[in-house]
Amino acid sequence: MTLRRRLRSDAGMVTAETAMTLPVLVLLTLAGVAAVGVGQAQLRCADAAREAARAVARGDAGAAAARARAAAGRxxxxxxxxxxxxxxxxxxxxxxxxxxxxxxxxxxxxAVVASEPGVLP
Known part of the structure; x- marks a missing residue:
């Protein structure tokens, strides 16, 4: 194979293109995983707010923070x-x-919950 033919050859181009795009694909995957984690945390936070609101509405304001912490997991x-x-x-x-x-x-x-009658929040 002559030098001119070797320089015009496409051999190895797929490897070079993959090496250039692989870091971008890894970053996109990490961003997707982080976004899913934030979405799950938002659901846990909504559950925590609901649990705390129900506890306060029942008159158990002292346990509201503990219930919210348990529902959120942090x-x-x-x-x-x-x-x-x-x-x-x-x-x-x-x-x-x-x-x-x-x-x-x-x-x-x-979260908004109707207060129980006769219970102070």
Whole structure:
């Protein structure tokens, strides 16, 4: 094979193209996995807000943070508001760091539950 023919050959091009695109595919896969993790955390945060709101509406405000932490699976901050004549509103914040080199993501979910009659929130 002559030098001119060897230079015009496409042999090895697939390897070079794969070597160039493989890091991009790996990063896209990692981003997809991180997005799924954030989505799952948002669902857990919504469950935690619902559980905490139900506890506060029943008059068990002391257990609301513990129930929210158990539902979320990690530490959360719980804030409740409401009066005996209105609905109980609970907001749960969950700080999450899906990938170590990205900044943390804060997920906030709010749940509203009718207060039980005769129970102070």
């Amino acid at each position: 530490p959360v901050s719980v804030r409740s508001a409401g009066s005996p004549a209105s609905d109980t509103v609970v907001t749960v914040r969950l700080a999450l760091r899906p990938v170590g080199w990205l900044p943390p993501v804060t997920i906030t979910e709010t």
